[in-house]
Amino acid sequence: MNAFIPPFCPWKGCSEHHLSSSKHPYQAYLPWGSYPTKAFGRVPRFRCTSCGRTFSVQSFSLDYYAKRVVDYQDVSRRLSSCESLRAIGRNLGLSCDSVSNRISRASRQAIAAESRLAASRHPDEDLAADGFESFCVSQFFPNNIHLLVGQGSQFVYASNHVTLRRKGRMTKTQKRRRAELDERFRPTPRGLERGFSRIATEALRLLSDSSRASLQLWTDEKLEYRRALEGRPVFASLEAAGRFRHRRVSSRAARTRANPLYPVNYFDRELRKDLHEHVRETVCFGRNVNHQSERLVLYLFGHNYGKPFRIAGERRSHAEVAGYDTGAIGAELKRIWTRRSFLSLEELPEDQRDIWLRLRRTPLKEGKQYLPKYAAA
Ligand SMILES: [Zn+2]
Incomplete structure (x- = not known):
């Protein structure tokens, strides 16, 4: 987690958001502490020095805002193998809303x-x-x-x-x-x-x-x-x-x-x-x-x-x-x-x-x- 390097600023209004490959690598950020989570442990935060907004490692994760780790590939395979949402939920211990x-x-x-x-x-x-x-x-x-x-x-x-x-x-x-x-x-x-x-x-x-x-x-x-x-x-x-x-x-x-x-x-x-x-x-x-x-x-x-x-x-x-x-x-x-x-x-x-x-x-x-x-x- 500590070695994570933000690839760009995740805020879409920021000039450091659209970084094409020809542009410089994203360097306009500072480490900005961390916060504890149950699902993902301690999550490092950063502050963009271009727009002044903060973000974390989770901003770049598919599990952004999620409270539980779920295997997406497993859910996808089950869905495509004729399992209903309720059955997927039952098998993985999730509510229907979480599956959805x-x-x-x-x-x-x-x-x-x-x-x-x-x-x-x-x-x-x-x-x-x-x-x-x-x-x-x-x-x-x-x-x-x-x-x-x-x-x-x-x-x-x-x-x-x-x-x-x-x-x-x-x-x-x-x-x-x-x-x-x-x-x-x-x-x-x-x-x-x-x-x-x-x-x-x-x-x-x-x-x-x-x-x-x-x-x-x-x-x-x-x-x-x-x-x-x-x-x-x-x-x-x-x-x-x-x-x-x-x-x-x-x-x-x-x-x-x-x-x-x-x-x-x-x-x-x-x-x-x-x-x-x-x-x-x-x-x-x-x-x-x-x-x-x-x-x-x-x-x-x-x-x-x-x-x-x-x-x-x-x-x-x-x-x-x-x-x-x-x-x-x-x-x-x-x-x-x-x-x-x-x-x-x-x-x-x-x-x-x-x-x-x-x-x-x-x-x-x-x-x-x-x-x-x-x-x-
Ligand atoms: Zn920014």
Whole structure:
């Protein structure tokens, strides 16, 4: 603990906060005593001589403000092995709120690590995208989780969550109930198209990062997908130049490995069996859209960087198969569960930023969702 050297000032308004690698190492601080804690022993403090504010070793720890040491990797593995939050709590001797708090912290770490790793990617594959159907709060609030998956690697490049209005066959009582709920919550109009437009943005971003001159995006025949793509001015010119091609296949086509949507179909199956809230007829369904999104982020991170591509055969992770640098992945995995990531130091896609800041709307919940101050730093 004593040998700890602060890498930068943790206060985001300070000139010593954004220290790029080219800038001088952080030296504008003084030791400023220490304080005792039950969980972490004596914690050294420092004072920044540039902004005059104090901080401690804990300011750089993922356990900032936490009162108990919990194994984040263990929580993440349990979550992704179909354990419910209550079961994780029981097994680790934690309350449900503590489990949820650790998952939120871990998900922000995963978002930051993913964005840093994406900065040096050079994908060399076509893409498939589709919506995974689930719900949050109640079956009256179905949602669509769009997924953008690498055709060869089954790496999930992006996801997006939209709440939809319940449709389909309903009894008279259910219709009355839906009418009551309509008064209290209305999903964003054209949600499917708007949600997919973010997936389209990510697909186009992948083209610019790609080592190929052109790529294909496979989807089913939903009109919303086409409209979302056509809504982006750059799409038409890329398509005309033969650099980006939108290809469609019927959603009724056999779900075999020969189906171009196989990567998303495969991932749907994994998600359905591994995350308890998405299991059919579960009683452990999500109650909050932001927390549901955080859990998905953590699951995706485990799928992309932790799981081997195939149980028998190819043992590299999905990320390695997608061409992500093995050394860079190793470096991120070494720090992910210890060194806290700061939002102010990350460049995140819009969707990931929304999840980090808990900006998504949960049906029937009024007002903004609480986010601890330290998480927004
Ligand atoms: Zn400072």
